[in-house]
Amino acid sequence: MNRPNPPQSKSPLFLIDGYNLWWASEDIGPDNDTGTLEGARQSLISWLLETLTPELTAKTVLVFDAKNPPRNRTSLYNYQGLIVHFAVGYPDADTLMEEYIRLHTAPRNLTVVSSDHRVQRAAKRRRAEAIDSNLWYQRINHEMRARRTAQKTDRSKPNQKLSDFEVNAWLQDFGLNQQGASESLQQEIEQELKKKKRPRR
Known part of the structure; x- marks a missing residue:
C-alpha cells in the first residue's frame, strides 16, 4: 500500500518512538510537563540535540503519533539535522515505525528505541537492535x-x-x-x- 507520507530515510541509525521516550524520561517527561503536547515534543527534541553529536543527530528519526501535529509544520520536517516524522496517514506511530524498519537497507545497523512490544518484534524480525525507551534514556545520559x-x-x-x-x-x-x-x-x-x-x- 502506497501512503502519501512514506519514510524519509532508509538507513537511520536511531529510530525513536517520540512520545514513548518522553514518557520514559526523567528530566523532560511528565514530571516536568510544560502543559502542551507541543511543549513536550520540543523539550524532547531539544534534549536530543543537546545530547547526540551532530553526526548521530543526522542519522536519527523521531516519530510521533499524528493526532495533534503542529499547525505550522508539515508532517515530515528536518529540525537542525533531526528528522521529525508525524504518522499522518498511518493508524499510529507504531505502524510508521514498522514501515521504517521494513524498508531499512541495513537493519542490523539500526537501533529502535521503543518500549512497545509490537515495534520491538518488528525490529527483531529484521535483526535490528530493540531497546526499551527508559533503558536507552538512562544509558545515553550516563554515557x-x-x-x-x-x-x-x-x-x-x-x-x-x-x-x-x-x-x-x-x-x-x-x-x-x-x-x-x-x-x-x-x-x-x-x-x-x-x-x-x-x-x-
Missing part, C-alpha cells in the same frame, strides 16, 4: 556525562588512534548491534571521538 567528564580531564593526546575497544564501547553504549555495524560506521564513530579529544585553542 554523555562520562564523556563530558573525560573531555575535561584528558586532552593531552588529541591525535591518538582510538582502540578497537573504544570504538566497540561506543557502539554498545548507544545500543547499536556491534556485529552488524559496517566498517564505514566504525570509522565515522572513530573520527567523531577524535574530534571530542582535541584540545581547545
Whole structure:
C-alpha cells in the first residue's frame, strides 16, 4: 500500500518512538510537563540535540503519533539535522515505525528505541537492535556525562588512534548491534571521538 507520507530515510541509525521516550524520561517527561503536547515534543527534541553529536543527530528519526501535529509544520520536517516524522496517514506511530524498519537497507545497523512490544518484534524480525525507551534514556545520559567528564580531564593526546575497544564501547553504549555495524560506521564513530579529544585553542 502506497501512503502519501512514506519514510524519509532508509538507513537511520536511531529510530525513536517520540512520545514513548518522553514518557520514559526523567528530566523532560511528565514530571516536568510544560502543559502542551507541543511543549513536550520540543523539550524532547531539544534534549536530543543537546545530547547526540551532530553526526548521530543526522542519522536519527523521531516519530510521533499524528493526532495533534503542529499547525505550522508539515508532517515530515528536518529540525537542525533531526528528522521529525508525524504518522499522518498511518493508524499510529507504531505502524510508521514498522514501515521504517521494513524498508531499512541495513537493519542490523539500526537501533529502535521503543518500549512497545509490537515495534520491538518488528525490529527483531529484521535483526535490528530493540531497546526499551527508559533503558536507552538512562544509558545515553550516563554515557554523555562520562564523556563530558573525560573531555575535561584528558586532552593531552588529541591525535591518538582510538582502540578497537573504544570504538566497540561506543557502539554498545548507544545500543547499536556491534556485529552488524559496517566498517564505514566504525570509522565515522572513530573520527567523531577524535574530534571530542582535541584540545581547545
